Amino acid sequence: MTPRRDRGSVTAEFAVTLPAVLLVLVVCVGAASVSVQRIEVEGAAAAAARVLARGDRSVAPTTVARLARNARLSSKRDGDFVCATVTAQARFAVAHSIGVEVVGHSCSLSGEDAP
Numbered sequence: 001m002t003p004r005r006d007r008g009s010v011t012a013e014f015a016v017t018l019p020a021v022l023l024v025l026v027v028c029v030g031a032a033s034v035s036v037q038r039i040e041v042e043g044a045a046a047a048a049a050r051v052l053a054r055g056d057r058s059v060a061p062t063t064v065a066r067l068a069r070n071a072r073l074s075s076k077r078d079g080d081f082v083c084a085t086v087t088a089q090a091r092f093a094v095a096h097s098i099g100v101e102v103v104g105h106s107c108s109l110s111g112e113d114a115p
Helices: 009-054 060-067 093-097
Strands: 071-078 081-089 101-109
Touching: 009 060, 009 071, 009 081, 009 093, 009 101, 060 071
Parallel strands: none
Antiparallel strands: 071 081, 081 101
């Protein structure tokens, strides 16, 4: 039998640790969400670089919009390569509110002559 003075201590300890456990869980889910978004942005940058290297400049923004939501595309020519950078705000609420951006960068060998 437990002494009376320890009665309810488990409930109090649970009430103290529950917010910490929930915070860790939310941070883990958020990190996974941002990691998945990073993979999407990298894929969009690679696809955009390939499309731009073929010379389809009007198709690249559509490709990026299809592969990564609310992303911005910028491109530049670097010698024989066409490089694409795709940037998007993190979709996870906490990361979005503090301004975390997810960036993907990719280059592809150009199939057309440099201007």
